[in-house]
Amino acid sequence: xxxxxxxxxxxxxxxxxxxxxxxxxxxxxxxxxxxxTLIGNPDIPLExxxxxxxxxGLDEPMHIQYLTYITNFFKGEMGVSFSRxxxxxxxxxxxxxxxxxxxxxxxxxxxxxLGFKSGKLIAWGRGSKTEQGLIVSGVFLQTVFYPWFAIVMxxxxxxxxxxFPIGRFIDARLWQGSEFDANTVFEQMxxxxxxxxxxxxxxxxxxxxxxxxxxxxxxxxxxxxxVAVGGLVLFWYRHDASTYVADIAHHTMLPVFTLGxxxxxxxxxxxxSAMLETLGEDYILTARAKGLPDRVIRDRHAARNAMLPxxxxxxxxxxxxIGGGIVTETIFSWPGMGLLFLQAIVVSDIPLAIGALSITGxxxxxxxxxxxxxxxxxxxxxxxx
Amino acid sequence: MSxxxxxxxxxxxxxxxxxxxxxxxxxxGPVTSTPMWRVRLRLFRRTFAQNWSLFRxxxxxxxxxxxxxxxxxxAVSHPILMSTVWEADIYDPIVGYDAVTTEFTVVExxxxxxxxxxxxLTAARLELNPTIDLGDxxxxxxxxAPPNVTGENPHYxxxxxxxxxxxxxxxxxxxAAFFLGAVAALTTVLIAxxxxxxxxxxxxxxxxxxxxxxxxxxxxxxxPLLIVMSAAFxxxxxxxxxxxxxxxxxxxxxxxxxxxxxSIKVKSYIDAARVAGGGDSHVVFKHIVxxxxxxxxxxxxxxxxxxxxxxxxxxxxxxxxxxxxWGIMINTARDQGYLLSGTDYWWLxxxxxxxxxxxxxxxxxxxxxxxxxxxxxxxxx
Numbered sequence: 001x002x003x004x005x006x007x008x009x010x011x012x013x014x015x016x017x018x019x020x021x022x023x024x025x026x027x028x029x030x031x032x033x034x035x036x037t038l039i040g041n042p043d044i045p046l047e048x049x050x051x052x053x054x055x056x057g058l059d060e061p062m063h064i065q066y067l068t069y070i071t072n073f074f075k076g077e078m079g080v081s082f083s084r085x086x087x088x089x090x091x092x093x094x095x096x097x098x099x100x101x102x103x104x105x106x107x108x109x110x111x112x113x114l115g116f117k118s119g120k121l122i123a124w125g126r127g128s129k130t131e132q133g134l135i136v137s138g139v140f141l142q143t144v145f146y147p148w149f150a151i152v153m154x155x156x157x158x159x160x161x162x163x164f165p166i167g168r169f170i171d172a173r174l175w176q177g178s179e180f181d182a183n184t185v186f187e188q189m190x191x192x193x194x195x196x197x198x199x200x201x202x203x204x205x206x207x208x209x210x211x212x213x214x215x216x217x218x219x220x221x222x223x224x225x226x227v228a229v230g231g232l233v234l235f236w237y238r239h240d241a242s243t244y245v246a247d248i249a250h251h252t253m254l255p256v257f258t259l260g261x262x263x264x265x266x267x268x269x270x271x272x273s274a275m276l277e278t279l280g281e282d283y284i285l286t287a288r289a290k291g292l293p294d295r296v297i298r299d300r301h302a303a304r305n306a307m308l309p310x311x312x313x314x315x316x317x318x319x320x321x322i323g324g325g326i327v328t329e330t331i332f333s334w335p336g337m338g339l340l341f342l343q344a345i346v347v348s349d350i351p352l353a354i355g356a357l358s359i360t361g362x363x364x365x366x367x368x369x370x371x372x373x374x375x376x377x378x379x380x381x382x383x384x385x
Numbered sequence: 386m387s388x389x390x391x392x393x394x395x396x397x398x399x400x401x402x403x404x405x406x407x408x409x410x411x412x413x414g415p416v417t418s419t420p421m422w423r424v425r426l427r428l429f430r431r432t433f434a435q436n437w438s439l440f441r442x443x444x445x446x447x448x449x450x451x452x453x454x455x456x457x458x459x460a461v462s463h464p465i466l467m468s469t470v471w472e473a474d475i476y477d478p479i480v481g482y483d484a485v486t487t488e489f490t491v492v493e494x495x496x497x498x499x500x501x502x503x504x505x506l507t508a509a510r511l512e513l514n515p516t517i518d519l520g521d522x523x524x525x526x527x528x529x530a531p532p533n534v535t536g537e538n539p540h541y542x543x544x545x546x547x548x549x550x551x552x553x554x555x556x557x558x559x560x561a562a563f564f565l566g567a568v569a570a571l572t573t574v575l576i577a578x579x580x581x582x583x584x585x586x587x588x589x590x591x592x593x594x595x596x597x598x599x600x601x602x603x604x605x606x607x608x609p610l611l612i613v614m615s616a617a618f619x620x621x622x623x624x625x626x627x628x629x630x631x632x633x634x635x636x637x638x639x640x641x642x643x644x645x646x647x648s649i650k651v652k653s654y655i656d657a658a659r660v661a662g663g664g665d666s667h668v669v670f671k672h673i674v675x676x677x678x679x680x681x682x683x684x685x686x687x688x689x690x691x692x693x694x695x696x697x698x699x700x701x702x703x704x705x706x707x708x709x710x711w712g713i714m715i716n717t718a719r720d721q722g723y724l725l726s727g728t729d730y731w732w733l734x735x736x737x738x739x740x741x742x743x744x745x746x747x748x749x750x751x752x753x754x755x756x757x758x759x760x761x762x763x764x765x766x
Contacts, residue, residue, distance in 0.1 A: 015601050026610070029617040136445075139753070143690055143745040147701045148715055148738030155727040166725065315603075323608030327698060341609060342702065345616045357613060360606050368604065 008372055012365050019361045020073065024066055027354050033058050037348065073358060079351035083344065089355040093337065095183055097359065098190060099169060100336035103328065104321050104363075106256045108314075111263030116310060118264075119271025120303045123279065124294075134268065141265025146324055150331040153258045164254040167333035171247050180241045186248055192232065200228045255332040259324055263317055270313045274306035281305075311375050318367040322360055439758045446754020452747035456740075460563055463556035471553065475538055478557035479708045482548040483538055485530035491521045500729055501531055529723070529733055543732035545714065546721040555736050558710045562693055562744055565626045569692035570685040572630020573638055578681050580635060581642030582673045585650050586665070596643070602636035608695065615704035622707055625699070629692045638684045642677050649676045679759055686752030690745045697741045711737040 035049045035058065053059045057068065072078065078089035122131040158166040165171060170182050203224045211217045236245045278284065279302055287297045326338035333339070341356035343349075440446055467476065475483045489504040497503045509517045517523065532543040542551035580599070584592040611628065614620060620628070649655065650673065658668050699705050700712030703720075707713070714737035718724070723733050 011597075011600070015604055018601055019604065023613070026613050026617060139445075139749055140742070140746060143694070143742060143749045145694065145697050145711075145715075145738050145741035145745070147698055147712075148734065148741065151715075151719070151724060151734065152727075152738070155725050159725045160727055319603075319606055319608075322606040323698070326608060326612070330702070342612065345612055348616065353613065353616075357606075357609055360609055361604070364604055364606055 004376060005373070008369065012369060016361060016365055017070070020070060020358060021066070023354055023357050023361070024069055027350055027357075028062065028065075033348075033350070069354070078355040078358075081344075081349055081352045083347045083349040083352065089351045092340065092352065093355050093359055096335060096337045096340050098183075098187060099334065100325060100329070100338065101363075102186075102190060102252065103255055103259065103334065103336060104325060106252075107259035107263060108317065108321055110256065110260040111317075112267050112310070112314070114260075115264045115267025116271050116303075116307075119268040119310075120275055120298065120306070122268070123272045123275030123306075124298050124302075126276075135272070138265040138268045141262055142269065144262070146262060147327050147331060149262070150258050150328060153254065154331060157254055165251050167331070169248070169251055169333075169335050170244075171251070174247055175244065178244060180244050182244070182248070185241050185244055189236075189245060189248065192235065196228055196232055200224060203228075255328050255334050258332075259321070259328045262324060263321065266317060266320070267310065267313065271306060271310050274309040275302055277309075278302045278305045308375070308379055311371060311378060314371045314374075315368055318364055318371075322364060436758050440754050443754040443757055445750045446757075449747040449750035449754065452743060453751065456559055456744050456747065457563070459556050460559040463553070463560060466553075466556070471550075472538075476550045476553045478549060478554040481550060481553065483530075483540065483544060483550065484526045484548065485528070485533070485536075485540065485544055486524045487527045487530055489523050489525060489527075491517055491519055491523060493519060529730060532732060542736055545717055545733060546723065547717070551714070551732050551736055554709055554714055555711070555740055558714065558737070559740070559744075561622060561707065561710050562696070562741075565622050565696050566689035566692050566744075566748070568623060568626025569629040569633070570688045572627050573634040573688040574678075574681045574685050576631060576634030577638040577642050577684065578674050578677050580639040582646045582669050582677055584639070584643045585646035586669050586673060592643075596640065599636055599639050602632060603640070605632065605636075607632050608698065611695065611699060612702070612704060615699060619706045620699075620704070622696075622705075625696060625705065626692065629695055630688070633684075633688050633691065638681070638688070641684065642681055645680050646673050646677050649673055683752055683755045683759060686748050686755060689748040690752070693741060693745045693748070711741045 033053070035053050035056075038044045038049055038052075050059075057065065060068075076090055078093070081087050081089050081092055084092055118134060122128075122134050125131060154166060158164050175182060204221060207217055207220045207224065211220055236242055239245065284297060284301055287301045292301075322338075325336070326342060328334060329336045329338035330342055337356050337359060341353060341360070344352035344356060467473065473481070475481050487501070489509070490502060491506055491509045492503045494505045494507050497505055504523075506517070506519060509521075509523060513523055513525065528544055528548045529546050530540065530544045530548075532541055533539060534541060540550050540552065542555065545551055545554065580595055584595040607629075610632075611620075611625075614628065618624070655668060655672055658672050663671070696705070696710065697712035697715075700707060700710045701716050701719075703713070703716050705712075715734060718726075718730070718733035723730050726733065
């Protein structure tokens with residue numbers, strides 16, 4: 001297991017360096033640099049522009065710039081953003097990162113949970129009308145033109161029905177004069193959910209381990225889940241910043257739901273075909289011959305093995321989540337990394353664009369690693385091989 | 386083993402026909418009298434007919450084919466319409482303009498419920514005529530205009546905010562979408578079959594190198610990368626197709642096709658070909674590649690879906706150097722402030738959005754249908 005992990009980590013490190021170099025090359029293939037945007041400004045003479053180029057290090061030869069970039073990246077210094085001048089790129093990105101992570105994680109988890117459940121069920125009840133309908137809607141969700149879909153969702157739920165606010169992360173009027181900082185509150189929200197998840201996971205493990213009766217187990221699990229969610233809601237309801245927390249949560253829902261829906265379609269279809277493959281295996285026949293109830297065959301024998309291809313699809317979904325994240329953030333004006341990245345490209349703010357793309361690469365790598373570990377935990381054959 | 390190699394461990398099994406009847410295949414008479422290509426043609430037709438009958442059982446696949454057919458008709462109809470009934474200066478998808486006038490009822494300030502048929506009193510007095518009163522009906526040029534079927538120059542899907550005919554734009558963009566899909570899919574298949582076959586056949590460091598490279602490509606967030614590229618270079622339709630094809634073909638598809646090629650490499654006819662004196666390139670291109678091709682056609686379909694979606698997204702952001710596509714149509718509507726117009730200005734958002742969706746949908750379900758032909762386990766029992 002550890003050798004497998006070590007090898008994987010080494011591969012990823014090499015991949016990441018190659019990725020960084022590619023990003024650097026690509027961005028430097030852009031014609032001109034940031035000082036060229038000042039050409040039209042009569043107040044800025046040529047000397048000032050040359051001085052600016054020198055100060056930003058843009059006059060150095062390519063390989064020096066490259067080496068500086070790589071070493072600085074690992075020191076956590078990504079330079080100063082051109083378009084948000086006094087701010088560091090790392091500061092800007094650090095502020096945007098939690099929002100993007102929350103968007104990605106919640107959407108992915110929601111989509112995989114729901115997609116796996118429904119995929120399992122429709123593979124089991126094959127040939128029904130529900131199956132047909134769900135397959136068509138799954139394929140539709142997978143192939144729908146995502147920016148358009150997001151616009152329609154924003155219009156329908158945000159504008160027409162008015163259930164959710166139209167884009168953005170917070171309601172500025174509400175926050176005006178508040179003693180809380182939106183980022184701090186958001187971070188606290190993340191931490192509270194994270195702590196709760198860990199506590200719930202431990203409780204779940206203990207229940208599975210020590211409750212020997214299956215029915216008590218299910219009951220206990222349900223009760224713990226209810227207590228956990230109720231506790232979270234109560235905690236934030238009693239908190240001083242409760243209205244602000246509610247505001248952020250309200251703004252988060254629609255983007256997460258929209259991104260999640262798209263992923264849901266793909267996961268459901270993959271789960272379905274994986275289930276169909278496992279259902280043809282001999283051990284399913286054996287389980288049936290033993291007279292096990294349908295539910296047990298479906299959930300314990302078939303679905304567990306169908307997990308494997310679904311986990312693999314997590315890796316493929318990652319690329320989609322990142323691309324879809326940019327679209328989601330743009331349309332919902334969600335101030336995350338994707339929106340930053342697109343804005344940086346448009347005004348050719350090279351340090352910010354490089355920073356955002358590199359962090360995206362890091363996210364993709366971590367995602368791959370997590371999927372790899374999950375995979376090797378689920379399938380012992382990988383560890384041995 | 387990395388998990389990417391697990392993508393498709395199930396080798397796609399070829400459906401072999403029952404023992405082929407030799408006399409039927411080579412015709413009556415001495416065996417040597419029939420040229421080889423004719424035998425091949427017959428064999429091909431036979432497999433094709435068999436696969437076709439399997440494919441036809443899949444209703445969704447057939448629906449997809451019909452949808453692709455309709456889109457193809459749309460693509461063909463644009464040049465025909467332009468050269469016969471549509472005047473170029475009015476119906477041109479990029480530079481056309483029609484000064485459509487629309488009837489507005491003048492209502493009290495702030496009482497506008499239907500932005501396409503009513504206007505405010507103050508605005509009407511300021512813009513048109515100070516004597517206008519409540520309840521008057523005025524006719525003014527207004528873009529985007531709703532669909533009209535009866536006028537001198539009918540616009541069946543209305544006009545966009547710049548007075549261009551939506552239907553014409555829609556039809557014009559269909560051709561571009563097909564073109565892009567074809568370029569991307571062909572590049573994908575060309576690269577993926579070559580890379581997959583070579584990696585499987587030679588093994589060793591060639592395999593290792595190519596597969597690590599594939600891992601790297603698979604890691605690349607394609608959309609952000611293309612966004613950066615579009616800022617650096619002038620990306621045209623052909624270049625975009627090739628870029629998507631290369632990224633797809635070197636990445637996931639190559640890995641899948643390699644595992645398929647591996648299962649072919651160990652078959653006895655490969656040994657036979659080598660014993661008969663076939664060189665490496667002969668074995669790879671005459672024996673392995675043709676057997677990998679059926680599976681790669683499947684990925685061609687999925688590749689088209691992806692290419693259409695990526696192109697539409699990039700042109701939605703206005704990052705491509707192309708005159709008119711479905712993505713640009715939506716971009717125009719968004720830029721001009723019709724983002725939340727929803728059903729009021731449905732002709733701005735819905736035709737283009739649905740066109741992208743349905744074309745991608747069609748190729749995707751055709752791909753799924755082909756998947757069921759190639760991969761028998763997915764078929765209904």
